[in-house]
Amino acid sequence: MTFIEQLRAAERQNRSLLCVGLDPEPTRFPGRLKGDANKIYDFCARIVDATADLVIAFKPQIAYFASHRAEGQLERLMEHIRRVAPQVPIILDAKRGDIGSTAEQYALEAFERYGADAVTLSPFMGFDSVAPYLKHEGKGAFLLCRTSNPGGADLQGQRLASVEGEPLLYEHVARLAQGPWNLNGQLGLVVGATYPAEIERVRALAPTVPLLIPGVGAQGGDAVATVRAGWREDAPIVVNSSRAICYASDGDDFAEAARREATRTRDGLEAAKG
Numbered sequence: 001m002t003f004i005e006q007l008r009a010a011e012r013q014n015r016s017l018l019c020v021g022l023d024p025e026p027t028r029f030p031g032r033l034k035g036d037a038n039k040i041y042d043f044c045a046r047i048v049d050a051t052a053d054l055v056i057a058f059k060p061q062i063a064y065f066a067s068h069r070a071e072g073q074l075e076r077l078m079e080h081i082r083r084v085a086p087q088v089p090i091i092l093d094a095k096r097g098d099i100g101s102t103a104e105q106y107a108l109e110a111f112e113r114y115g116a117d118a119v120t121l122s123p124f125m126g127f128d129s130v131a132p133y134l135k136h137e138g139k140g141a142f143l144l145c146r147t148s149n150p151g152g153a154d155l156q157g158q159r160l161a162s163v164e165g166e167p168l169l170y171e172h173v174a175r176l177a178q179g180p181w182n183l184n185g186q187l188g189l190v191v192g193a194t195y196p197a198e199i200e201r202v203r204a205l206a207p208t209v210p211l212l213i214p215g216v217g218a219q220g221g222d223a224v225a226t227v228r229a230g231w232r233e234d235a236p237i238v239v240n241s242s243r244a245i246c247y248a249s250d251g252d253d254f255a256e257a258a259r260r261e262a263t264r265t266r267d268g269l270e271a272a273k274g
Ligand SMILES: O=C(O)c1cc(=O)[nH]c(=O)n1[C@@H]1O[C@H](COP(=O)(O)O)[C@@H](O)[C@H]1O
Pocket: 021, 023, 061, 093, 120, 146, 147, 148, 149, 190, 191, 192, 214, 215, 216, 217, 218, 219, 240, 241, 242, 243, 244
């Protein structure tokens, strides 16, 4: 199955557009796990077990593992997700972007070392920095387009006088992902839930690619507006929430609390489909 087929299957099976983001931060760990970087795997595995039937995807953020020398725990976590939730695709959030020869190594890291189904990429260095990921058959790549953070517009909102129609930079990225860059048909775009008007604009320019939409939950994005702006029957959206779910409780009931919050968010997204 290609990445997009995996997304469609998981959306159907779990009736969900929700992606649970795995951003393990030991100082925020609950109860007896608090402060212990050796427990990153245990913490994330509990969240995965509690939410595996509620999600369209999982999205581990690699920095939260690498900063604690916990890459081995990330490898174990990837295997764990495969075991307990084989129907759920895994997006490795690494936001890579480098010249082709280095990108080849990053692609091997994401798809072979960690066995991810898709990766997040910065398109800033151009097509030759994206192409090595597309050679991995059936694997997905989400290009940063209009990100959820306040500074996103600093560059993404600049007008490109040199391009026909003078689009904003993020609009140009959306067109490239829908058209000439999408050689393997598995490209997607990252658009923040904090900017629903821009989600709508990206959808108009890129009607069929999957959208990864972070920013609901801790960043305050509007889940209903997000679904209305981005969801199409034939084009998946993957709405990510990390901290609001992982840290729904700071007690030993954290996994149950994560399940409750994930259920609430999943149901809200489903209801917004209308
Ligand atoms: O690519 C991403 O996942 C991403 C893009 C973006 O525009 N904004 C954004 O917040 N993210 C990631 O999505 C997650 C959001 O986490 P919460 O704000 O805790 O839900 C983090 O892992 C971010 O690195």
